[in-house]
Amino acid sequence: ERANESISQLKHTLAKGQDDIGFDQSTADEGSDNADSDNDDHGNAASQEPQHSHAVNQLKILLQHQERVGSEESPSRRKKSLHKPTEAVPGDLPALSDLVPIINDQSQYINHLEAEVKFYKEELCGMKDREQAVLLQNEELHQKLKFLTAEYTLREQTLLDPSANTQNSWPVGGKDCSTHQPVTSTAAHNKDQAFVTAASGDKAKWPAELENLKLLYQERINILDGQVQSLRKDLSESQKTCTDLEGRLKHQKSLVSARNSNQVGGLCLNCAQHEAVLAQTHCNVHVQTIEMLTRERDDLMEALVSVRQSMKEMQQRECNACKQVEHAVQMAEEANFEKTKALVHCEQLKSEMERQKNYLEKELAAQLSKRADEKEALRQEMKKERDGLVAMVTSLSKDVAVLEAQLERITREKNSLLNQLEESQHQLASHEMEMNKVCGEMRYQLNQSKMKKDEAEKELREYRTKTIRELEIKDQKIEKLGLELNGNKQRLEQAQQDVTGAREECLKLTELLSKSEHQLHLTRLEKETIQHSISNEAKARALQAQQREQELTQKMQQMEAQHEKTVEELDSLLSSQNTFIAKLKEECCVLARKWEQMSEKYRSEVNQLSQEKEYLHGRLEKMQKRNDELDQQCIQHGRMHERMKSRLQQLDKHCQATAQQLVELLNKQNQLFKEKHLLTEEVRFLRTQEKKREGELKQDTDGIK
Numbered sequence: 001e002r003a004n005e006s007i008s009q010l011k012h013t014l015a016k017g018q019d020d021i022g023f024d025q026s027t028a029d030e031g032s033d034n035a036d037s038d039n040d041d042h043g044n045a046a047s048q049e050p051q052h053s054h055a056v057n058q059l060k061i062l063l064q065h066q067e068r069v070g071s072e073e074s075p076s077r078r079k080k081s082l083h084k085p086t087e088a089v090p091g092d093l094p095a096l097s098d099l100v101p102i103i104n105d106q107s108q109y110i111n112h113l114e115a116e117v118k119f120y121k122e123e124l125c126g127m128k129d130r131e132q133a134v135l136l137q138n139e140e141l142h143q144k145l146k147f148l149t150a151e152y153t154l155r156e157q158t159l160l161d162p163s164a165n166t167q168n169s170w171p172v173g174g175k176d177c178s179t180h181q182p183v184t185s186t187a188a189h190n191k192d193q194a195f196v197t198a199a200s201g202d203k204a205k206w207p208a209e210l211e212n213l214k215l216l217y218q219e220r221i222n223i224l225d226g227q228v229q230s231l232r233k234d235l236s237e238s239q240k241t242c243t244d245l246e247g248r249l250k251h252q253k254s255l256v257s258a259r260n261s262n263q264v265g266g267l268c269l270n271c272a273q274h275e276a277v278l279a280q281t282h283c284n285v286h287v288q289t290i291e292m293l294t295r296e297r298d299d300l301m302e303a304l305v306s307v308r309q310s311m312k313e314m315q316q317r318e319c320n321a322c323k324q325v326e327h328a329v330q331m332a333e334e335a336n337f338e339k340t341k342a343l344v345h346c347e348q349l350k351s352e353m354e355r356q357k358n359y360l361e362k363e364l365a366a367q368l369s370k371r372a373d374e375k376e377a378l379r380q381e382m383k384k385e386r387d388g389l390v391a392m393v394t395s396l397s398k399d400v401a402v403l404e405a406q407l408e409r410i411t412r413e414k415n416s417l418l419n420q421l422e423e424s425q426h427q428l429a430s431h432e433m434e435m436n437k438v439c440g441e442m443r444y445q446l447n448q449s450k451m452k453k454d455e456a457e458k459e460l461r462e463y464r465t466k467t468i469r470e471l472e473i474k475d476q477k478i479e480k481l482g483l484e485l486n487g488n489k490q491r492l493e494q495a496q497q498d499v500t501g502a503r504e505e506c507l508k509l510t511e512l513l514s515k516s517e518h519q520l521h522l523t524r525l526e527k528e529t530i531q532h533s534i535s536n537e538a539k540a541r542a543l544q545a546q547q548r549e550q551e552l553t554q555k556m557q558q559m560e561a562q563h564e565k566t567v568e569e570l571d572s573l574l575s576s577q578n579t580f581i582a583k584l585k586e587e588c589c590v591l592a593r594k595w596e597q598m599s600e601k602y603r604s605e606v607n608q609l610s611q612e613k614e615y616l617h618g619r620l621e622k623m624q625k626r627n628d629e630l631d632q633q634c635i636q637h638g639r640m641h642e643r644m645k646s647r648l649q650q651l652d653k654h655c656q657a658t659a660q661q662l663v664e665l666l667n668k669q670n671q672l673f674k675e676k677h678l679l680t681e682e683v684r685f686l687r688t689q690e691k692k693r694e695g696e697l698k699q700d701t702d703g704i705k
Contacts, residue, residue, distance in 0.1 A: 116338075117651065120331060124658065131665065134317055138672060141310055145679060148303060149686065154223060314676070339651060346644055353637060357630070364627065393478060399503070400471055406513055407464055410520075414457070417524060418450075452570070463581060470588065477595060484599075484606045498591065505587065512580065519573070523566060530559065 117654070124661065131668065138314070138675065141314060142675065142679070145682065149682060150223065339648065343648065346641065350641060353634065357634060360630065389478070393475070406510070410513065410517060413520065477599065484602050498594065505584070519569065526562065
């Protein structure tokens with residue numbers, strides 16, 4: 001708005017100044033010889049005026065177009081921002097990578113504007129110096145013209161006074177002398193009237209120059225007083241010459257009368273020589289006056305030619321000064337136009353930066369909210385998976401504890417059975433010393449069976465320790481996998497399926513253990529029956545030794561058969577257990593391989609997730625750094641915007657000062673044109689006086705002839 005106001009003010013002042021210039025040039029150049037060149041200059045000034053108005057109109061059209069574009073684009077962008085807040089940046093807006101060269105170009109553009117401002121300052125200083133030189137030249141020319149007018153008036157007075165004296169001193173001069181005197185008096189009267197009218201017009205128009213004119217007139221009066229004194233001396237001398245001339249005229253008249261009377265008379269030689277000398281001197285005086293007048297005329301013509309040349313030079317200088325001022329005004333308008341463009345561009349950049357900042361803030365908020373939601377979802381999933389794993393581990397631990405309790409119970413029962421067998425053996429040893437030999441083999445077999453049982457127990461213990469170790473390893477692996485595998489439901493479901501298979505296998509094992517317990521119970525019952533039979537046989541041994549022997553043999557056979565059966569059953573059980581253990585080992589190896597593969601997969605996935613996490617963390621840090629950089633850039637842009645505002649305010653002030661200076665220059669130019677107008681009027685007056693003087697000189701020469 002300030003730029004528009006300053007431009008409108010400059011336009012108004014330029015229009016006024018150019019109208020005044022055109023009026024002064026049209027009034028000053030009516031009677032001069034260089035009217036065509038001045039009219040061409042006026043035409044150039046008039047043709048330059050629409051150029052300035054065209055620049056102003058272009059600036060206004062650009063501002064209106066920017067306002068329309070902003071008003072048309074704002075609702076559409078608002079709708080887009082309401083309906084699609086998370087879309088990408090549109091194609092109309094520049095990217096962040098495109099803003100950096102724009103900002104650099106903006107700094108270069110600011111430097112360019114500063115350089116142009118410096119150039120304009122230098123040009124204004126040069127214009128001021130040129131104006132001062134032109135003013136000094138105008139003052140010098142004005143003083144020269146005043147001096148020339150003073151000399152011209154003095155010469156006119158010196159030429160008019162002797163002619164008037166000669167005419168007044170001749171009492172009888174014929175018709176020519178009598179008719180010449182009133183003409184000169186009327187011319188002088190007309191000159192005085194012209195001077196009076198010019199002076200009155202000057203007083204009415206320019207009261208400021210009255211003092212200067214008074215000083216000039218006082219100087220003229222002093223000069224005229226000195227000239228009057230010198231002229232009085234010349235008058236006394238001329239009166240003497242006039243008396244001599246009167247005597248000569250009388251003598252000539254007497255001669256003419258004598259000739260007219262046809263009287264024949266003669267002159268002596270002395271009189272004839274004297275008359276010839278007088279005639280030659282009289283003729284020489286006229287010739288000298290004519291030569292003096294021609295010389296003065298030539299001098300006046302040369303002075304007029306020099307004055308005309310100086311006037312032409314002054315007009316050319318004034319035209320050049322006007323052109324320079326118009327060029328400076330045009331450059332100032334272009335600078336204002338560029339400044340407004342820069343302001344519009346800065347405002348556009350500011351709006352785009354604000355839009356991009358808002359868009360980036362929205363995107364950051366959306367991404368942060370998404371990440372928070374994802375983190376919460378992952379945490380919930382992790383919690384669920386952890387709960388599931390904890391439940392699975394607890395169930396497995398419970399199952400393992402149950403199995404261990406069952407194994408401990410079986411071992412206790414076995415130990416109790418062994419203790420009972422030892423007690424029965426001691427009892428049998430005490431009561432059946434005789435049966436030692438028979439039972440040696442049985443004991444040997446029993447020892448072998450014990451050894452086998454011990455080996456089986458050792459194997460069971462080793463298997464139990466191995467299973468416990470494997471379970472501990474599995475627990476450790478499960479814990480590691482529970483720590484590593486947090487977000488993988490499908491794989492956990494597979495693991496759950498594997499665990500269900502393991503549970504089924506554990507159930508199978510429990511069934512087998514129950515079968516083995518049942519078999520052990522049967523063996524215990526058989527042993528109890530054996531003990532009862534042994535006790536009965538011991539009681540009825542004395543009575544029925546033979547029967548006992550027979551029965552013992554039968555029982556030994558039965559026991560051997562039963563023992564063989566039990567051994568076979570135990571062998572079958574051991575083989576089945578060995579096969580089952582081998583199958584379990586194979587399945588455990590398979591499961592271990594699967595667990596290793598799963599752990600490797602999970603580790604690779606965890607590594608990938610950790611890498612992705614690190615990448616996302618690095619990207620987040622980069623985005624935060626970029627956001628901080630953008631915030632700093634926004635702060636710097638705000639500071640730059642404030643600096644630009646202050647600089648633009650300074651430029652506005654400078655433009656206003658330059659406008660004021662231009663107004664002052666235009667006022668000075670108007671004053672110069674007024675002085676030029678005065679000088680042209682004085683030149684006209686001098687020309688009229690010169691024409692009148694030439695006419696008077698012609699009349700004088702005609703009268704003299």
